[in-house]
Amino acid sequence: MADQIARRRSVLDGWALPSRAGLASLTNAGTAARFVYRGAPELVGDAFGVSLPTVPLRAHAQSGRAALWLGPDEWLLLSAEADGSTLAVALSSALNGKPAALVDISHRQVGLIVSGSSVEALLNAGCSLDLDMTTFPVGMCTRTLLAKAEIVLWRTAGDTFRIEVARSFAPYIVALLDEAMHGIA
């Protein structure tokens, strides 16, 4: 009997991610370990290595890890995929016996990086937030809607956003942004 080998595939494998030279481009953020944590922010800050932001709509990022504020007691924790299992153990033991919830959602969603000088106009094709630097500065993150899909939007640099979207919505988001790229200048 031939050996059975499970091969890991991303939902975006085989998709040509769109770009328009100089204006905007879409890239796959690659695999990541992701957790949704609900509870008191101080319980996991030390174990995670990055303090959890308590200011609404802010993200803290440091040495490859990031904690994104999603709600008053809810955070999205991002890390390298290789750290996932050790991080899960470290966070769980920090929470031992405490009233909190930690859910591994690493494979539930995919990350997309959108960047370029017209990135705000591109995202505004489906997102009604004001993405100007004065109202949506670097380090701001939020759960919101991009057309019909719920996303987490995080501004990591002046002309770069990270989108976290449910795996099943990823092809829709890529197709939507592909269309939208025809309309930006």
Next chain:
Amino acid sequence: MLLITCPYCCTARPESEFRYSGEAHIARPLEPATVSDDDWAAFLYMRTNPKGLHAERWRHIHGCGRFFNALRNTVTDQILKTYPAGTPRPGLGAPAEGGR
């Protein structure tokens, strides 16, 4: 499109991120077994349905996910104030608009 200020996110957000969840400040009786059928029916079904200022629950479902309360004028559809769930209905510093 309405802009609704979420009291948890502290910013004005588009209406499409929110869901309406009925009238606010309706407390479930602590001991349902002791409540008469008429009172229970009133708790379940009877609402004030005012023409004018209405305190109602909203949920920022595509944002922070939290329930909060809003004072909305049902005539003009203007949301005058939003406040966290569990806090008492605030005054507006002016006579309430509309009639009950």
